Amino acid sequence: MPFPLAHDDPQTLGAHRLVARLGGGGMGTVYLARSAGGRTVALKTVHPRYAADEAFRTRFRLEADAARVIGGRYGAAVVDADPSAPVPWLATEYVLGPPLDEAVALCGPLPERTVRALGTVLARALGQLHGSDVVHRDLKPSNVLVAATGPKVIDFGIARAVGDDRLTRAGTAAGTPAFMSPEQAAGGEHTSAGDVFALAGVLLFAATGHGPFGGGQPADLLYRVRYAEPDLSGAPAALEPLLARCLDKDPNRRPGTAELAGLLAGEEDEDAFAEALPAALLADIAARATEVWRIRPHRLPVPQEIADASTAPAPAARTPSSGPSRRKLLALGGGSALALVAGGAGAWAWWAGRDDASKPKPTARTRRPSGVPSRAVWWAEAERTDADCPPMPLGGLIAVKGVTGITAFEARTGAKRWTSRVLQSYEYTTDGKRIYTYAPDGLDAMGLKIFGVKPEDGSLEILTEKLDDFSSSPTGAQPLAAGDGVIYVVARKGNDPDKSPWHFLALDLRTGKERWRQEIKAGYVPGGTTFSFTGAVIGDHLVYTGQVFMEHVNFLKSRGTANGRSEWEWSLRRQPKDAGTTLSSGQLAADDRRVYYGLTEVLAVTYADGKVAWQFGAGRDVGKDAPKDTGPYGRPAVRDGVVYAAEGTRGIVALAADTGKLLWETPFRDLPPGLTMPPVVGRTHLYVHATNGAHDAVVAVDLRSHRIAWQMDVPGRVGAPLTAHRGAGTVVWTSGNLVCAIPLD
Known part of the structure; x- marks a missing residue:
């Protein structure tokens, strides 16, 4: 748009x-x-x-x-x-046509005839590229535009000549994990056979709506690309053997582009591509052809802050708690209203703007959009919400991360209060009172500072002194947890991704000073390739979980909040196809004595001494059709002495928090419970995300009768996990461009 x-x-x-x-x-x-x-x-x-x-x-x-x-x-x-x-x-x-991912979102999985026509042309396109000794290296649905005359391959930003890896060594991105070839994921040479592998993933997505290796964290994706079998469920039976051959781990066993085009080609001539397109897609293409000529130049005025700043006297020196000026933040991008800041391996946008908070604008609509279920009490728009970041309670607000930044809504009504445009690639944490993040202070990717997002209006203030020796690039730090006036951060000392050591840091939010630092004796990338952490401050302990990428192991660890020293560690076996095995922010389940974790079993660890209090699930029937290579227990939730967890495809189990004894269980009739989102515990009901991978629902379990009270189908997909705002009495979730809420009973 x-x-x-x-x-x-x-x-x-x-x-x-x-x-x-x-x-x-x-x-x-x-x-x-x-x-x-x-x-x-x-x-x-x-x-x-x-x-x-x-x-x-x-x-x-x-x-x-x-x-x-x-x-x-x-x-x-x-x-x-x-x-x-x-x-x-x-x-x-x-090009007058949508990207393939938008076409599938509009029409659903495409018919076999369309997929064959699409694949035939794309195979010939790659053949023409390879004939000049050039490989694309980043073929994915968003890089294929579907026009009436045929698909168009775009975005050659990391294409290169076969055998030329100079730009890769200089720091160029290697591609998109979900559609990488195994050799590319391993850091090896991506040849024309790698493009064939990616094309098969694109065609599978077109035919089914999902990629060959699912979704989740980059680490999980990269592992599955290299070692797991592709998920061909939903693919047309006639195409499945060919797709499997193209997705072979051995590049020598994949077909060439000419052979692939011949095997895919149907009776239709390439010039008759439009005849193979669904009517809804043709209508969308026709609408784009009309709308493009209606667009007239329109330029936003100079922001008032810049106009004022150009005539204002030089600002006085600021203390760390007084926050950066609007002019300074805008100057990060040379005065652009959408600043483009370079940092580390890439560049990310940072604009600390906000909407007028003095006049909250209600965003709930009287006409219910198609993606909003009937039980929703309010809904609002937030462009491209982040599925990896759950909504964050913030006083009387609920804050949502999206492509335009962090947007805050009234948790009771959905009225929009403000947007703080701290864009996508920086990570956040919250203590329920304020959101904390970081960004470069200028164009230099060194010099770490923590910023706070003010809950009253979304503006920013600097809360800590600048740590000159630590990276501030988007992949150089991660705010892990905050509590009792201290923020705990994982950060890289230096800006060399391969050689610079990583540290845990404790930074005092009251004084802005560093309390302690402890080096991590292993490599790390926030949210990504080798480890990924989620933490919580529990009493005098910083308890965190993560995964060892190549070893099928998750872990629970504890450090003392006083000095950062390691206290105890537990390793937990992870199944080969476990997806999203790390937790999103705020998902670590704990009470005042123990921390609880679900994967192959439900585990309770006493955080004072690191001893296992109990384990539940060994030898249990976890349900018909439960995957053999996936941990059967989902992320637990704990409240009032009871631990709740999804169990395989069966339903929900409720366990005594002190002993692990099974108190009751509720079977699910239609959809199995989701394993990657913890339940939400209300006063009278338990709210559970249920999914079969193609259809989502929210299931309410009555805590008194232990029966399903109701099931609410979600027309779209539940993006980030369900989140309770207990003060407002709502359960909030995101779905694409929508934020929705139902009553918390």
């Missing part, structure tokens, strides 16, 4: 007049533009910071060259380019 131009976007680039923004990220911006003759193009630019990097300019030239190699038949034809300009840019035809 096009967006207005920012006040400081250029008027023209080359012979093209900019009309609107199509999107953007840390590396640059993509615009909708028109030539003097009226031709509409997509114009990609490079951020000025990277324009000064000759290696990045080389990468940009290679992207333009690869786009020219694939040509206009199979890609977006290159109209013009100037890689040597002060702001390098590339103009391609504006």
Whole structure:
């Protein structure tokens, strides 16, 4: 969807007049533009910071060259380019058609005829690319545009010549984990056979709506890509053997693109591609063809803060608690209203803006959208909510992370209060009173500071002194937990991802000073490749969980909050296909004596001494059709002396928190309980996410009768876990662009 131009976007680039923004990220911006003759193009630019990097300019030239190699038949034809300009840019035809992931979201899984037509053309497209000794390296549904004339392969930002790994060594991203080849996931050479592997994943997604190796954390995905069998469930029977062959771990056993195109080709001619498309998809393409000509240039005015700052006297020096000025935060991106900040292995946006908090705008609608179930008491919009970040209670508000930042809603009514535009790639934690995050203080990726998001209006303030020796890049730190005026952070000392040691840090939020640091004797990447942590402050202990990527092991560990020294550790066996084995923020179940964890069994550990209090589940029947290679117990919840956990495909078990004795169990009739989201415990009901992978529901279990009170189908999918706001009496969850709430009984 096009967006207005920012006040400081250029008027023209080359012979093209900019009309609107199509999107953007840390590396640059993509615009909708028109030539003097009226031709509409997509114009990609490079951020000025990277324009000064000759290696990045080389990468940009290679992207333009690869786009020219694939040509206009199979890609977006290159109209013009100037890689040597002060702001390098590339103009391609504006393709009238949605990305494949949007097409599947619109129409559902595509018919076999459509998938065959799609695959035939894409195989020929890759063949043309490989014929010039170029591999794409990042083929995925969002990089395939579905036009009436045929699919177009786009985004050659990491394409390269076969055998040339110079840019990879320079720090270029290696691809998208869900659609990587095993050899690419292992850091090896990605040849043309790797593109065939990725194409099979794209076609499986088109036919089923899911990728070959599921979703979840990058670490889980990378492991499954390398070692697990692909999930071909839902694929047309006639295509399943061919997809399995393309997804073979051995690249030598995969078919070439010419053979693949011949095996996929049906009776339809390539020029009759449109005849194979569903009617809903054709209608969407036709609508885009009309709407693009209705777009007129519109430019946002200069933000008042910048206008005021340009005439204001120099600000006085600030203390750590007084917070950064709006002008300084905006200046991170050279004055752009959507600042693009370079940090570490990539670049991320950071704009500490907010909506007018003095006039809360109710966002609940009188006309219920299709994705909102009938029991919802309020719903609101938050663009592209983050499925890995549960809603966060914040006083009387509920805060949700999305692509535009953190948005806060009244937890009782859904009225929108503010948006703090601290964008996607930085991680957060909260103590229920304030949200804490970090970002670079300027363009330097070193110098860690903790910022607090004020609950009253979403503005930011600096809470800690700058730690010059620690990284502030998006993959350089993770706020782990906060409590009793202290925030605990995992951070990299130095900015070399391969050599710099990682530390636990305790930072005093009252004084802004460091309390202690303890080195981690292992590699680490927040949310990603080797470890991933989730923690909680419990009394005098920082208890955290994570996983050892290559060893099928999860762990529970404890450190003393006074000095950060290790106190105890438990290793927990993890099954090969366990997905999302790490926990999201706030999901570590604990009471005043024990911490509880569910995987192959439900485990209770006394955190004072690290001893196992009890284990539950050995030898139990966990239900018909329960996967053999997945831990049968879900993330538990504990309240009022009872631990609740999903059990395989059977239902829910309730256990005594002090002994682990089974108190009662409730079988589920229709959908099995979900294992990756903990239940929510109310006063009279237990709320459980249920799913079969394609259909989601919320099930309410009566805590007195132990029977299912009701089941509410969720028209979309439950994104982030259900979250209780006990003060407001609501249970909140996210689903795509929606935030929904039902009563907490």
